[in-house]
Amino acid sequence: MSLDVALRHTMGDFALDIAFRSAGGLTALFGPSGSGKTSVVNMIGGLVRPDSGRISTDDRVLVDTGTGTFLPPHKRRIGYVFQDARLFPHLTVRQNLVYGRRFVPQAERYGDFSEAVDLLGIGHLLDRKPARLSGGEKQRVAIGRALIASPRLILMDEPLASLDDARKAEILPFIERLRDEARVPIVYVSHSVAEVARLATDIVVLDRGRVSATGPARDVLAGLDLLPGAAGDEGGSRLVLDFERLDAASGLSLFRSPAGLWHLPPSTHRPGDRVPIFVRASDILLATQPPEGISALNVFAGRVVGLRPAHAHDLLVDLDCNGDRLTARITRHSAARLDLAEGMAVHAIVKTVRLKES
Amino acid sequence: MEWLQLSPDEWTAVRLSIWVSTWATVFSLPFGILVAYALARWSFPGKALLNGLVHLPLILPPVVTGYLLLLAFGRRGPLGQFFETVFGLVFSFRWTGAALAGAIMAFPLMVRAIRLSIEAVDPKLEQAAGTLGAHPAFVFATITLPLALPGIIAGTILAFAKAMGEFGATITFVSNIPGQTQTLPSAIYTFTQVPGGGTGAMRLTLIAIAVAMSALVASEILARRVSRRMEGA
Numbered sequence: 028m029s030l031d032v033a034l035r036h037t038m039g040d041f042a043l044d045i046a047f048r049s050a051g052g053l054t055a056l057f058g059p060s061g062s063g064k065t066s067v068v069n070m071i072g073g074l075v076r077p078d079s080g081r082i083s084t085d086d087r088v089l090v091d092t093g094t095g096t097f098l099p100p101h102k103r104r105i106g107y108v109f110q111d112a113r114l115f116p117h118l119t120v121r122q123n124l125v126y127g128r129r130f131v132p133q134a135e136r137y138g139d140f141s142e143a144v145d146l147l148g149i150g151h152l153l154d155r156k157p158a159r160l161s162g163g164e165k166q167r168v169a170i171g172r173a174l175i176a177s178p179r180l181i182l183m184d185e186p187l188a189s190l191d192d193a194r195k196a197e198i199l200p201f202i203e204r205l206r207d208e209a210r211v212p213i214v215y216v217s218h219s220v221a222e223v224a225r226l227a228t229d230i231v232v233l234d235r236g237r238v239s240a241t242g243p244a245r246d247v248l249a250g251l252d253l254l255p256g257a258a259g260d261e262g263g264s265r266l267v268l269d270f271e272r273l274d275a276a277s278g279l280s281l282f283r284s285p286a287g288l289w290h291l292p293p294s295t296h297r298p299g300d301r302v303p304i305f306v307r308a309s310d311i312l313l314a315t316q317p318p319e320g321i322s323a324l325n326v327f328a329g330r331v332v333g334l335r336p337a338h339a340h341d342l343l344v345d346l347d348c349n350g351d352r353l354t355a356r357i358t359r360h361s362a363a364r365l366d367l368a369e370g371m372a373v374h375a376i377v378k379t380v381r382l383k384e385s
Numbered sequence: 386m387e388w389l390q391l392s393p394d395e396w397t398a399v400r401l402s403i404w405v406s407t408w409a410t411v412f413s414l415p416f417g418i419l420v421a422y423a424l425a426r427w428s429f430p431g432k433a434l435l436n437g438l439v440h441l442p443l444i445l446p447p448v449v450t451g452y453l454l455l456l457a458f459g460r461r462g463p464l465g466q467f468f469e470t471v472f473g474l475v476f477s478f479r480w481t482g483a484a485l486a487g488a489i490m491a492f493p494l495m496v497r498a499i500r501l502s503i504e505a506v507d508p509k510l511e512q513a514a515g516t517l518g519a520h521p522a523f524v525f526a527t528i529t530l531p532l533a534l535p536g537i538i539a540g541t542i543l544a545f546a547k548a549m550g551e552f553g554a555t556i557t558f559v560s561n562i563p564g565q566t567q568t569l570p571s572a573i574y575t576f577t578q579v580p581g582g583g584t585g586a587m588r589l590t591l592i593a594i595a596v597a598m599s600a601l602v603a604s605e606i607l608a609r610r611v612s613r614r615m616e617g618a
Contacts, residue, residue, distance in 0.1 A: 072516055073515075073516075074512055074515075074516075099515070100512070100515040100516050101515045101516075101517075101518050101519055101520055101521070102518075103516075104518065105516060106516065106517070107513065107516040109509070109513060111509070113507075113509055113510055113512075113513040115510060115513075115514070115528060116510075116532070117531050117532055117614065126514065126517050126519070126527075127517030127518045127519070130517070130518030130519060131518065172517065173516075173517070176517045176518055
């Protein structure tokens with residue numbers, strides 16, 4: 028089943044203006060907080076009316092402000108897994124799970140109760156009330172509840188955001204199986220690159236109410252570094268290196284740039300090749316003294332040419348390394364401890380380098 | 386302890402009071418829930434007016450409310466004539482009038498308690514039920530109402546107790562006819578107006594206290610049972 032979305036909506040001074048198409052699988056709506064992801068799924072689910080626009084699936088128009096069509100949520104058959112689970116506190120897990128099933132005609136029921144219970148591993152919880160479930164258990168029940176209602180589309184709004192890493196790891200496989208086995212299209216909202224990279228078949232990147240990239244997951248992920256605004260933590264520096272030689276002793280490829288000599292993993296480049304690389308700002312450490320006794324091989328001397336605030340606790344430090352521009356992300360606390368200022372001489376320790384496919 | 390023995394007339398007043406208050410509460414409950422829900426969840430023109438109207442009996446002197454009831458629901462009042470011709474229901478100087486007066490006087494308390502408990506139900510749960518395919522009426526019956534139950538119980542019992550104690554509006558609207566409209570408070574009032582009525586007044590007063598206390602205890606037990614069910618095993 029495919030989903031077509033084209034929306035314009037204004038909330039205060041935030042303007043949403045987006046259009047995208049999802050052809051099935053798991054479409055991730057990806058972007059930082061405040062980029063409009065939740066508003067979009069709320070409009071798909073029918074919880075919010077867009078100022079103008081059209082949302083349709085293969086066979087049905089859900090909203091069309093042009094013709095005044097608005098299908099209320101209970102007629103959409105769109106499952107919604109909320110960030111905060113929203114289980115009914117007065118009902119048992121079993122009663123929660125079957126709540127939506129009665130509204131679906133027999134012939135259209137595909138969300139089998141015992142299959143969903145097995146898939147999500149919640150068989151031992153059926154007689155409990157939600158108050159006695161852990162966060163991860165609640166979220167699994169919420170997924171099961173949406174699934175058993177046999178929706179034509181499932182919306183998931185940051186279903187893992189309120190959970191710690193262990194609980195996330197517990198639920199991720201269930202969402203993967205849901206994507207692969209249930210064959211129901213999923214629209215998945217997230218601001219986590221890790222989740223999106225693992226789950227998405229398609230990605231729509233939102234940035235301040237607009238689509239800044241869209242396409243198959245592999246393509247969009249490769250380009251994410253080019254979208255520092257949307258990707259949040261993923262900003263960095265692009266450089267071009269000249270391949271020098273393959274070092275026989277270490278097996279590493281040696282590259283040269285104005286900053287100095289780069290040690291990178293073995294490659295099949297040939298002398299004279301110019302290779303674009305990407306260094307994430309969060310992959311650079313700064314030292315005020317030439318570092319000794321560290322494992323990192325790529326250390327470059329440079330000068331601080333700019334300090335820019337980024338988010339609440341971080342600073343982006345722009346460096347000039349003999350003509351090469353590198354940007355490092357460090358905490359404000361570290362900057363204060365090192366007494367960083369423009370013009371200061373520092374050493375950039377590069378932890379990881381990504382080779383860009385050109 | 387012989388002085389505690391109730392005379393037949395006093396028994397009649399007690400029975401009548403319970404009967405009248407029960408009807409007053411049962412009949413106003415659906416309206417109370419509807420009005421409370423409307424005030425809690427809907428926005429519509431005239432909402433402030435409805436809110437004021439509902440609360441009016443709480444603020445007006447009960448005699449004024451009783452007099453307005455007499456004008457509207459008396460035999461020659463417009464509503465009184467309507468109910469008599471359409472349903473054959475007469476209010477003036479009957480126990481039905483006492484029940485109506487009790488219901489009107491207790492209504493603000495009932496609506497207030499229910500409204501607060503409906504407002505405490507997270508609308509996000511109702512939204513979630515909607516996305517599962519439930520029609521708003523079904524959501525109301527299966528999510529909102531059960532979650533608001535403690536407040537509904539409290540409102541009902543509060544209304545019952547208020548109706549039991551209603552005096553001013555009742556005596557103005559339906560007078561003080563033994564066996565017909567003489568409720569517990571009216572009977573106590575009558576005792577205080579005659580010489581030597583002190584013991585009778587005291588007997589009925591003790592009954593009134595006992596009824597009020599059991600209502601409070603019952604509401605406490607019910608509310609606790611409901612909230613235990615919520616947290617659940």
